[in-house]
Amino acid sequence: GAVVSQHPSWVICKSGTSVKIECRSLDFQATTMFWYRQFPKQSLMLMATSNEGSKATYEQGVEKDKFLINHASLTLSTLTVTSAHPEDSSFYICSARRTANQPQHFGDGTRLSIL
Amino acid sequence: GENVEQHPSTLSVQEGDSAVIKCTYSDSASNYFPWYKQELGKGPQLIIDIRSNVGEKKDQRIAVTLNKTAKHFSLHITETQPEDSAVYFCAASSMDTGRRALTFGSGTRLQVQP
Numbered sequence: 001g002a003v004v005s006q007h008p009s010w011v012i013c014k015s016g017t018s019v020k021i022e023c024r025s026l027d028f029q030a031t032t033m034f035w036y037r038q039f040p041k042q043s044l045m046l047m048a049t050s051n052e053g054s055k056a057t058y059e060q061g062v063e064k065d066k067f068l069i070n071h072a073s074l075t076l077s078t079l080t081v082t083s084a085h086p087e088d089s090s091f092y093i094c095s096a097r098r099t100a101n102q103p104q105h106f107g108d109g110t111r112l113s114i115l
Numbered sequence: 116g117e118n119v120e121q122h123p124s125t126l127s128v129q130e131g132d133s134a135v136i137k138c139t140y141s142d143s144a145s146n147y148f149p150w151y152k153q154e155l156g157k158g159p160q161l162i163i164d165i166r167s168n169v170g171e172k173k174d175q176r177i178a179v180t181l182n183k184t185a186k187h188f189s190l191h192i193t194e195t196q197p198e199d200s201a202v203y204f205c206a207a208s209s210m211d212t213g214r215r216a217l218t219f220g221s222g223t224r225l226q227v228q229p
Contacts, residue, residue: 006158034216043204043219044159093158101210103149104217106158 003027004096006107014115015086021079021110023094029074030096034104035067038091050077084114117142119207121220129228134195136223138205139187145207148188149217150179153202162203163190166210195227 003026011019023033032051036044048069050056056069066088068080077096081088091111095104118141128134140148146167151159165172165179165188172179176195181188192199202224206217 004158041222043221046216049216095158103161103164105161106151108158109156111156 002098002103002105004094004105004107006094006110008110009108010111010113012113012115013084016083017114019081019084019112021081021092021094021112023077023079023096023107025075025096025105028096028098030077031074031099032097033071033077034095034097035069035077035079036093036095038093038109040091044093047079081112084112086114088112089114117145117207117209117218119205119218119220121205121223123223124221125224125226127226127228128195130195130197132195134190134192134199134225134227136190136203136205136225137187138189138207138220139185140207140218141186142207142209143186144209145218147208147210148179148181149206150177150190151204151206153204153222155201159204192225195225197227197229200225200227 005024007022035047038044047062048056048058050069050071052071052074058064071077091109093109095106097104121138149164152162153159163177163179165181176193178191202222204222205220208217
């Protein structure tokens with residue numbers, strides 16, 4: 001168990017476009033989901049923590065108006081990159097956790113390329 | 116905040132040999148230490164984790180040791196196989212704080228030579 005699905009896996013779009021990425025916990029209910037960003041050959045950097053039914057908590061330096069996070073249900077969180085620009089190109093990965101004392105399980109990421 | 120350092124950054128071993136990856140952490144409040152394996156183009160996969168109330172945990176060819184006093188923990192892979200080749204990340208967090216976010220190490224690229 002503990003499968004996390006992320007969609008789409010890959011997206012290319014023009015500068016100025018808004019892109020929505022979905023993260024779903026398929027076989028469990030996730031009280032908390034996390035969004036990370038990963039540059040090539042680097043580690044994962046936490047962007048924000050999302051609890052179901054409440055506003056996301058953003059890490060320092062992450063623009064909340066740029067990266068909109070919605071966690072409307074216990075199995076779905078979405079990240080919308082608004083007015084994306086080439087510097088937003090990256091690998092975005094979500095993770096989900098049943099409860100505070102449970103491990104985080106990751107999706108397979110979304111590779112975002114902004115032209 | 117927490118700071119996790121991981122070494123080495125790259126590791127090449129012959130098939131059948133053992134591989135050891137080491138991490139140190141700075142926050143004495145951290146009490147949960149997972150290890151993730153990330154293959155190219157994929158998300159990280161949890162392979163083993165340890166909590167601070169134990170010093171060692173083993174799962175088949177994989178083991179993790181924790182030294183709370185020294186604030187370091189290690190991943191041991193025995194009888195390595197080519198399919199073990201991947202990037203491995205250690206992480207640390209506290210289960211006692213409201214945030215409970217993971218802080219990741221910088222990763223180790225393991226190459227198992229057949």
